[in-house]
Amino acid sequence: MTDAVLDVRKASMRDIPKILELINSYAVKGIMLPRTEFEMSENIRDFSVAYDGDVLLGCAALHFYTPTTAEVRSLAVWPHLSRHGVGRSLVTSLEAEARENDLDAIFAFTYVPGFFAKMGFIEVERGELPLKAWKDCLRCPKFQNCDEIAVLKSLSDRGRAKVLEPLQTIELVQLPTPARIGYR
Numbered sequence: 001m002t003d004a005v006l007d008v009r010k011a012s013m014r015d016i017p018k019i020l021e022l023i024n025s026y027a028v029k030g031i032m033l034p035r036t037e038f039e040m041s042e043n044i045r046d047f048s049v050a051y052d053g054d055v056l057l058g059c060a061a062l063h064f065y066t067p068t069t070a071e072v073r074s075l076a077v078w079p080h081l082s083r084h085g086v087g088r089s090l091v092t093s094l095e096a097e098a099r100e101n102d103l104d105a106i107f108a109f110t111y112v113p114g115f116f117a118k119m120g121f122i123e124v125e126r127g128e129l130p131l132k133a134w135k136d137c138l139r140c141p142k143f144q145n146c147d148e149i150a151v152l153k154s155l156s157d158r159g160r161a162k163v164l165e166p167l168q169t170i171e172l173v174q175l176p177t178p179a180r181i182g183y184r
Protein backbone atom coordinates (compact mmCIF):
# COMPACT_ATOMS: atom_id res chain seq x y z
CA MET A 1 0.00 0.00 0.00
CA THR A 2 1.14 3.58 -0.56
CA ASP A 3 0.14 6.80 1.19
CA ALA A 4 -1.46 8.06 -2.03
CA VAL A 5 -4.59 5.97 -1.46
CA LEU A 6 -5.12 6.88 2.20
CA ASP A 7 -8.48 8.65 2.39
CA VAL A 8 -9.38 10.24 5.75
CA ARG A 9 -12.90 11.65 6.01
CA LYS A 10 -15.84 12.10 8.40
CA ALA A 11 -17.74 8.87 8.96
CA SER A 12 -21.30 8.25 7.84
CA MET A 13 -23.98 5.81 8.95
CA ARG A 14 -22.93 3.25 6.36
CA ASP A 15 -19.49 3.00 8.00
CA ILE A 16 -20.98 1.73 11.27
CA PRO A 17 -20.70 -2.06 10.66
CA LYS A 18 -17.03 -1.78 9.71
CA ILE A 19 -16.20 0.56 12.61
CA LEU A 20 -17.95 -1.78 15.07
CA GLU A 21 -16.01 -4.77 13.74
CA LEU A 22 -12.73 -2.88 14.25
CA ILE A 23 -13.44 -1.43 17.71
CA ASN A 24 -14.93 -4.64 19.06
CA SER A 25 -11.94 -6.65 17.83
CA TYR A 26 -9.89 -4.60 20.33
CA ALA A 27 -12.64 -4.68 22.97
CA VAL A 28 -12.47 -8.47 23.27
CA LYS A 29 -8.79 -8.06 24.16
CA GLY A 30 -9.64 -5.48 26.86
CA ILE A 31 -7.84 -2.70 24.98
CA MET A 32 -10.95 -0.65 24.19
CA LEU A 33 -14.52 -0.38 25.47
CA PRO A 34 -17.04 -2.33 23.39
CA ARG A 35 -19.51 -0.32 21.32
CA THR A 36 -23.03 -1.16 20.18
CA GLU A 37 -24.90 -0.20 17.00
CA PHE A 38 -27.08 2.07 19.10
CA GLU A 39 -24.11 3.95 20.61
CA MET A 40 -22.44 4.21 17.22
CA SER A 41 -25.57 5.68 15.64
CA GLU A 42 -25.82 8.21 18.43
CA ASN A 43 -22.14 9.23 18.15
CA ILE A 44 -21.35 8.72 14.47
CA ARG A 45 -20.86 12.46 13.93
CA ASP A 46 -17.83 12.28 16.26
CA PHE A 47 -16.08 9.78 14.01
CA SER A 48 -13.53 10.06 11.25
CA VAL A 49 -12.43 7.07 9.18
CA ALA A 50 -9.38 6.16 7.11
CA TYR A 51 -9.97 4.07 3.99
CA ASP A 52 -7.99 2.50 1.22
CA GLY A 53 -10.66 2.24 -1.46
CA ASP A 54 -13.56 0.52 0.28
CA VAL A 55 -11.33 -1.12 2.92
CA LEU A 56 -11.54 0.48 6.37
CA LEU A 57 -8.03 0.93 7.79
CA GLY A 58 -8.84 2.84 10.96
CA CYS A 59 -11.21 5.10 12.86
CA ALA A 60 -11.13 7.73 15.60
CA ALA A 61 -13.61 10.01 17.32
CA LEU A 62 -13.53 13.55 18.69
CA HIS A 63 -16.02 13.80 21.54
CA PHE A 64 -16.79 17.27 22.85
CA TYR A 65 -16.76 17.56 26.63
CA THR A 66 -16.89 21.28 27.33
CA PRO A 67 -17.07 24.34 25.04
CA THR A 68 -13.25 24.31 24.96
CA THR A 69 -12.14 20.68 25.29
CA ALA A 70 -12.71 17.35 23.58
CA GLU A 71 -11.54 13.77 23.98
CA VAL A 72 -9.82 11.77 21.27
CA ARG A 73 -11.34 8.31 21.67
CA SER A 74 -12.16 5.10 19.83
CA LEU A 75 -8.86 5.38 17.97
CA ALA A 76 -8.16 2.06 16.27
CA VAL A 77 -6.19 0.87 13.27
CA TRP A 78 -6.38 -2.66 11.83
CA PRO A 79 -2.91 -4.11 12.50
CA HIS A 80 -2.98 -6.53 9.55
CA LEU A 81 -4.06 -3.89 7.02
CA SER A 82 -2.09 -0.97 8.28
CA ARG A 83 0.90 0.82 6.95
CA HIS A 84 2.86 3.62 8.55
CA GLY A 85 0.91 6.78 9.36
CA VAL A 86 -2.77 5.74 9.52
CA GLY A 87 -3.09 6.54 13.24
CA ARG A 88 -1.19 9.77 12.76
CA SER A 89 -3.47 10.83 9.88
CA LEU A 90 -6.56 10.19 11.98
CA VAL A 91 -5.30 12.16 14.99
CA THR A 92 -4.13 15.00 12.72
CA SER A 93 -7.60 15.13 11.20
CA LEU A 94 -9.28 15.23 14.64
CA GLU A 95 -6.89 17.95 15.76
CA ALA A 96 -7.81 20.03 12.71
CA GLU A 97 -11.48 19.51 13.56
CA ALA A 98 -10.80 20.64 17.14
CA ARG A 99 -9.05 23.77 15.91
CA GLU A 100 -11.95 24.53 13.52
CA ASN A 101 -14.16 24.43 16.60
CA ASP A 102 -11.86 26.80 18.52
CA LEU A 103 -11.04 24.25 21.20
CA ASP A 104 -8.22 24.99 23.63
CA ALA A 105 -7.19 21.39 24.28
CA ILE A 106 -7.75 17.77 23.35
CA PHE A 107 -7.09 14.84 25.65
CA ALA A 108 -7.16 11.05 25.70
CA PHE A 109 -6.97 8.10 28.07
CA THR A 110 -4.66 5.54 26.57
CA TYR A 111 -2.44 2.46 26.86
CA VAL A 112 -0.17 3.84 24.11
CA PRO A 113 1.28 7.09 25.53
CA GLY A 114 4.29 6.71 23.23
CA PHE A 115 2.08 7.07 20.18
CA PHE A 116 0.37 10.17 21.63
CA ALA A 117 3.76 11.66 22.56
CA LYS A 118 4.64 11.46 18.86
CA MET A 119 1.43 13.41 18.19
CA GLY A 120 2.50 16.20 20.57
CA PHE A 121 0.49 15.16 23.64
CA ILE A 122 1.96 15.33 27.15
CA GLU A 123 1.16 13.06 30.07
CA VAL A 124 -0.97 14.64 32.81
CA GLU A 125 -2.33 13.46 36.14
CA ARG A 126 -5.50 11.40 35.66
CA GLY A 127 -7.19 13.63 38.23
CA GLU A 128 -6.85 16.60 35.89
CA LEU A 129 -9.44 15.08 33.57
CA PRO A 130 -12.16 13.85 35.91
CA LEU A 131 -15.17 14.62 33.73
CA LYS A 132 -14.43 11.39 31.91
CA ALA A 133 -15.33 9.45 35.02
CA TRP A 134 -18.94 10.53 34.74
CA LYS A 135 -19.42 8.89 31.38
CA ASP A 136 -17.52 5.96 29.86
CA CYS A 137 -15.53 5.06 33.00
CA LEU A 138 -18.66 4.20 34.93
CA ARG A 139 -19.32 1.20 32.69
CA CYS A 140 -15.70 0.14 32.33
CA PRO A 141 -14.77 -3.17 34.02
CA LYS A 142 -11.47 -1.57 35.06
CA PHE A 143 -13.16 1.40 36.78
CA GLN A 144 -11.77 0.50 40.24
CA ASN A 145 -8.34 -0.41 38.88
CA CYS A 146 -7.74 1.85 35.90
CA ASP A 147 -4.31 1.67 34.30
CA GLU A 148 -4.88 4.03 31.37
CA ILE A 149 -2.66 7.08 31.06
CA ALA A 150 -4.09 10.57 30.61
CA VAL A 151 -2.56 12.66 27.84
CA LEU A 152 -3.32 16.20 26.76
CA LYS A 153 -2.47 18.47 23.86
CA SER A 154 -2.94 22.22 24.22
CA LEU A 155 -4.19 23.93 21.09
CA SER A 156 -3.93 27.42 22.55
CA ASP A 157 -2.06 29.22 25.33
CA ARG A 158 -5.07 28.61 27.56
CA GLY A 159 -5.15 24.84 26.86
CA ARG A 160 -4.36 23.18 30.17
CA ALA A 161 -6.03 25.85 32.28
CA LYS A 162 -9.20 25.50 30.25
CA VAL A 163 -9.40 21.78 30.91
CA LEU A 164 -9.30 22.43 34.64
CA GLU A 165 -11.80 25.29 34.58
CA PRO A 166 -15.03 23.25 34.49
CA LEU A 167 -14.02 21.57 37.76
CA GLN A 168 -14.56 24.79 39.60
CA THR A 169 -18.06 25.30 38.23
CA ILE A 170 -19.44 21.76 37.83
CA GLU A 171 -22.55 20.99 39.86
CA LEU A 172 -23.87 17.54 40.62
CA VAL A 173 -27.33 16.88 39.22
CA GLN A 174 -29.87 14.95 41.28
CA LEU A 175 -31.14 12.10 39.11
CA PRO A 176 -34.93 11.65 39.21
CA THR A 177 -36.08 8.50 41.05
CA PRO A 178 -39.37 6.63 40.44
CA ALA A 179 -42.32 7.90 42.49
CA ARG A 180 -42.85 5.62 45.47
CA ILE A 181 -46.61 5.12 44.93
CA GLY A 182 -48.29 3.42 47.87
CA TYR A 183 -45.11 3.41 49.95
CA ARG A 184 -45.55 3.97 53.66
Ligand SMILES: CC(C)(COP(=O)(O)OP(=O)(O)OC[C@H]1O[C@@H](n2cnc3c(N)ncnc32)[C@H](O)[C@@H]1OP(=O)(O)O)[C@@H](O)C(=O)NCCC(=O)NCCS
Binding pocket: 026, 031, 072, 073, 074, 075, 076, 077, 078, 082, 083, 084, 085, 086, 087, 088, 089, 108, 109, 110, 111, 112, 113, 114, 115, 118
Ligand atom coordinates in the same frame (compact mmCIF):
# COMPACT_ATOMS: atom_id res chain seq x y z
C1 LIG B 1 -2.11 3.14 18.52
C2 LIG B 1 -2.50 3.01 17.06
C3 LIG B 1 -3.76 3.79 16.78
C4 LIG B 1 -1.34 3.58 16.22
O1 LIG B 1 -1.71 3.57 14.86
P1 LIG B 1 -0.62 3.40 13.70
O2 LIG B 1 -1.29 3.61 12.42
O3 LIG B 1 0.09 2.12 13.92
O4 LIG B 1 0.39 4.58 14.03
P2 LIG B 1 1.27 5.45 12.98
O5 LIG B 1 1.84 4.52 11.97
O6 LIG B 1 0.45 6.57 12.48
O7 LIG B 1 2.42 5.97 13.95
C5 LIG B 1 2.73 7.34 14.11
C6 LIG B 1 3.99 7.41 14.98
O8 LIG B 1 3.71 6.83 16.27
C7 LIG B 1 4.60 5.75 16.52
N1 LIG B 1 3.85 4.71 17.22
C8 LIG B 1 2.83 3.96 16.76
N2 LIG B 1 2.37 3.13 17.70
C9 LIG B 1 3.13 3.35 18.79
C10 LIG B 1 3.15 2.78 20.10
N3 LIG B 1 2.29 1.82 20.47
N4 LIG B 1 4.06 3.27 20.97
C11 LIG B 1 4.92 4.25 20.62
N5 LIG B 1 4.95 4.84 19.38
C12 LIG B 1 4.06 4.37 18.50
C13 LIG B 1 5.06 5.28 15.15
O9 LIG B 1 6.33 4.65 15.22
C14 LIG B 1 5.13 6.60 14.40
O10 LIG B 1 6.30 7.31 14.70
P3 LIG B 1 7.16 8.05 13.52
O11 LIG B 1 6.17 8.83 12.70
O12 LIG B 1 8.13 8.89 14.26
O13 LIG B 1 7.79 6.94 12.75
C15 LIG B 1 -2.70 1.52 16.67
O14 LIG B 1 -1.55 0.77 16.99
C16 LIG B 1 -3.89 0.85 17.34
O15 LIG B 1 -4.99 0.84 16.79
N6 LIG B 1 -3.68 0.29 18.57
C17 LIG B 1 -4.72 -0.46 19.27
C18 LIG B 1 -5.87 0.40 19.77
C19 LIG B 1 -5.39 1.49 20.71
O16 LIG B 1 -4.64 1.27 21.64
N7 LIG B 1 -5.91 2.71 20.47
C20 LIG B 1 -5.62 3.87 21.26
C21 LIG B 1 -6.81 4.17 22.13
S1 LIG B 1 -6.56 5.69 23.01
